[in-house]
Amino acid sequence: MLYRLYYWPGIQGRGEYVRLALEEAAADYVDIALLDAKHGGGVPALERWLQGADVARPPFAPPFLQAGRQLIGQTANILLFLGPRLGLVPRGAAGRLWVHQLQLTMADFVVEIHDTHHPLGGSLYYEQQKSAAKRRSQDFIAHRLPKYLNYFEQVIDRNRARGPWMVGRSLTYADLSMAQLIAGLQYAFPRASRARMRRCPRLRRLHDAVFERPRIQRYLSSGRRLAFNQSGIFRHYPQLDA
Amino acid sequence: MLYRLYYWPGIQGRGEYVRLALEEAAADYVDIALLDAKHGGGVPALERWLQGADVARPPFAPPFLQAGRQLIGQTANILLFLGPRLGLVPRGAAGRLWVHQLQLTMADFVVEIHDTHHPLGGSLYYEQQKSAAKRRSQDFIAHRLPKYLNYFEQVIDRNRARGPWMVGRSLTYADLSMAQLIAGLQYAFPRASRARMRRCPRLRRLHDAVFERPRIQRYLSSGRRLAFNQSGIFRHYPQLDA
Numbered sequence: 001m002l003y004r005l006y007y008w009p010g011i012q013g014r015g016e017y018v019r020l021a022l023e024e025a026a027a028d029y030v031d032i033a034l035l036d037a038k039h040g041g042g043v044p045a046l047e048r049w050l051q052g053a054d055v056a057r058p059p060f061a062p063p064f065l066q067a068g069r070q071l072i073g074q075t076a077n078i079l080l081f082l083g084p085r086l087g088l089v090p091r092g093a094a095g096r097l098w099v100h101q102l103q104l105t106m107a108d109f110v111v112e113i114h115d116t117h118h119p120l121g122g123s124l125y126y127e128q129q130k131s132a133a134k135r136r137s138q139d140f141i142a143h144r145l146p147k148y149l150n151y152f153e154q155v156i157d158r159n160r161a162r163g164p165w166m167v168g169r170s171l172t173y174a175d176l177s178m179a180q181l182i183a184g185l186q187y188a189f190p191r192a193s194r195a196r197m198r199r200c201p202r203l204r205r206l207h208d209a210v211f212e213r214p215r216i217q218r219y220l221s222s223g224r225r226l227a228f229n230q231s232g233i234f235r236h237y238p239q240l241d242a
Numbered sequence: 243m244l245y246r247l248y249y250w251p252g253i254q255g256r257g258e259y260v261r262l263a264l265e266e267a268a269a270d271y272v273d274i275a276l277l278d279a280k281h282g283g284g285v286p287a288l289e290r291w292l293q294g295a296d297v298a299r300p301p302f303a304p305p306f307l308q309a310g311r312q313l314i315g316q317t318a319n320i321l322l323f324l325g326p327r328l329g330l331v332p333r334g335a336a337g338r339l340w341v342h343q344l345q346l347t348m349a350d351f352v353v354e355i356h357d358t359h360h361p362l363g364g365s366l367y368y369e370q371q372k373s374a375a376k377r378r379s380q381d382f383i384a385h386r387l388p389k390y391l392n393y394f395e396q397v398i399d400r401n402r403a404r405g406p407w408m409v410g411r412s413l414t415y416a417d418l419s420m421a422q423l424i425a426g427l428q429y430a431f432p433r434a435s436r437a438r439m440r441r442c443p444r445l446r447r448l449h450d451a452v453f454e455r456p457r458i459q460r461y462l463s464s465g466r467r468l469a470f471n472q473s474g475i476f477r478h479y480p481q482l483d484a
Contacts (some may be wrong), residue, residue, distance in 0.1 A: 056400055057340050060347045060393050070336055074346040080322075081339055094312055097323055098299050104316040104346075105302045111353055119361045120374060121381030132362060132374050139363030151302050158298055 001085070003029040004066040006046050011232040012184075012225075014075045014110070015063040020176040020210075021079060023219040025086035034224065076103045079173045088173040099167050102155065102174040106181055109148045113188065114233045116140050116240060126237070137240040141192045145185075149200050152178060156202035164202075164209040171210075178203070179210030184234035192242035243327070245271040246308040248288050253474040254426075254467075256317045256352070257305040262418040262452075263321060265461040267328035276466065318345045321415045330415040341409050344397065344416040348423055351390045355430065356475045358382045358482060368479070379482040383434045387427075391442050394420060398444035406444075406451040413452075420445070421452030426476035434484035 003022065007015030015033065022029045035041025046062055049055055049071060059073030065081070072078050080100050083089035089096045119136040120129040152166070161169040166178065182203060185193040197204055210216060219225055228234055245264065249257030257275065264271045277283025288304055291297055291313060301315030307323070314320050322342055325331035331338045361378040362371040394408070403411040408420065424445060427435040439446055452458060461467055470476055 056402070057343075058393075058396065058400070059343070060350075060390075070339075072339060072343065074343045077339060077343045077346055080342070097312075097314060097319060100322070101299075101301070101314065101316045101319045104319055108302075108353075111350075115357065115361075119357075120377045121385070123381050123385050129377075132377075135362045135371075135374075139365050143363070143365050148302075151300075154300065158300070160298070 001028070001067060003027060003082075004032060005029055005063060006032045006049065006066070007063040008046070009033040009042055010226070010229075012180075012228065012234075013063075013232050016180055016225075017075050017173075017177045018063055018065065018078050018082070019225075020180055020216065020219075021082055021086055021088055021173045024171070024176060024213065024215050025082075025088060026215055027082075027086055031224065076100065076107050079103055079177075083173050086173075088171065088176070090168045090170070090172070095167060099172045099174045102152075102166060103177060105148075105151070106174070106177050109144075109181065110233060112140060112144050112148075113184070116188075117235050117237060126235070130239075133237070133240055141189065141242050145189070145192060145196055149196055149203060153200040153202050156206060164206045166206070171213075175206060176210055176216075179207045182207040183211070184228065187228040188234040188236050189241045190236070195242065243270070243309060245269060245324075246274060247271055247305060248274045248291065248308070249305040250288070251275040251284055252468070252471075254422075254470065254476075255305075255474050258422055258467075259317050259415075259419045260305055260307065260320050260324070261467075262422055262458065262461075263324055263328055263330055263415045266413070266418060266455065266457050267324075267330060268457055269324075269328055273466065318342065318349050321345055321419075325415050328415075330413065330418070332410045332412070332414070337409060341414045341416045344394075344408055345419060347390075347393070348416070348419050351386075351423065352475060354382060354386050354390075355426070358430075359477050359479060368477070372481075375479070375482055383431065383484050387431070387434060387438055391438055391445060395442040395444050398448060406448045408448070413455075417448060418452055418458075421449045424449040425453070426470065429470040430476040430478050431483045432478070437484065 005015060005018055007013060032041045032045050037044050049064065050058065057071060059071065063075055063078060064071055064073040065078045072081050083096065089099050116137040117126050117133050118129065119132045126133065155166050159166060163169060165171055165175050167174060247257060247260055249255060274283045274287050279286050291306065292300065299313060301313065305317055305320065306313055306315040307320045314323050325338065331341050358379040359368050359375050360371065361374045368375060397408050401408060405411060407413055407417050409416065
């Protein structure tokens with residue numbers, strides 16, 4: 001099956017969690033963000049689905065995925081759909097639900113990371129909310145960052161199937177997302193995350209194991225993966241770091 | 243099957259989305275928040291699962307649901323699990339994914355509503371972040387509230403099966419959550435939400451249709467449903483309203 005991934009051009013953002021799953025599975029997909037508007041890509045391609053009056057089940061926001069006649073929105077929901085198709089979930093229903101639960105907890109974490117630089121809302125620039133961002137970041141670094149990282153470190157530790165992954169013996173989409181999240185934190189908060197990751201050997205190992213996988217390596221060197229930048233969810237403002 | 247719902251005592255919070263599904267289906271469940279600590283309830287009952295070193299798949303935060311040997315966290319994930327068991331989803335996989343997508347969009351909405359009174363983080367009291375809360379609320383009322391409500395109004399409008407619901411001909415857990423969300427907004431932002439809801443006749447009808455259902459009525463008058471209050475997600479601070 002050919003998948004079409006719709007996401008904002010120019011940033012990794014939430015689209016990247018879906019891309020990593022598609023790349024790891026060597027799935028047949030078109031990344032609409034990499035096409036220009038003349039060739040059916042760019043923002044007009046997104047708007048056609050977000051604003052088209054004929055879309056029966058419109059997504060609220062990107063990313064969304066077109067798979068045959070289905071249009072699926074919400075990052076975690078897209079991965080819930082793709083997981084069994086791409087071989088990135090365990091066999092049993094309980095294991096799949098647990099993978100999804102971890103993904104949803106990561107989604108909460110991602111919102112909190114985003115809000116460190118935009119605590120007063122998305123309609124204001126960062127420059128208009130710098131002092132609020134500083135306060136929110138202090139709270140994040142002191143309380144939320146350690147709470148989330150300790151939690152996920154514990155999840156790996158309690159996985160009875162010893163190995164680098166969070167669930168069972170095999171890689172799942174939650175592992176791909178976790179590695180991406182760690183990479184993003186290291187970009188945005190190099191000092192705070194280095195200090196904290198020192199106490200999380202299992203997360204470091206998971207991160208490395210994901211980014212060493214041959215297909216992920218190939219993706220990184222393909223030119224298709226955008227670099228982190230100051231328009232995405234993970235932004236590096238030195239004054240917000242520890 | 244007997245379900246055990248674990249959530250913080252004293253507030254509706256995210257537990258309420260699960261309660262409404264269990265109540266509508268007349269499911270056999272114990273609400274641990276309504277038991278005192280002596281009888282296996284209260285905060286110690288939560289902590290046993292959140293902090294117990296023997297919990298193989300620990301939830302990050304309440305609510306979580308115990309169903310036989312499964313422990314399931316994340317509100318939307320609990321509803322994903324309960325939906326088919328309680329008869330609160332359509333038959334087909336695509337319809338179920340769409341219901342889940344709507345639930346996840348509501349979860350995003352709920353985070354934004356919460357952050358109107360806590361934009362700088364949960365470790366500070368509201369009183370310590372009043373001016374930031376005022377600015378965040380202005381952004382919320384001007385941009386986010388209309389965007390979300392217009393979206394969900396449109397979802398009902400585009401449901402070809404005419405009726406009060408968002409998906410197909412029958413009530414789903416997403417409808418129950420939507421009604422709860424509207425009720426919460428009317429409590430927290432009575433002025434802003436009244437002005438906005440005037441343009442959303444389908445959402446008003448959905449809200450009323452949910453709260454008129456006999457089992458929901460029985461729940462409301464049972465004494466089991468807590469009132470909205472100033473410790474929950476929806477808080478009424480007149481200075482934050484329009």
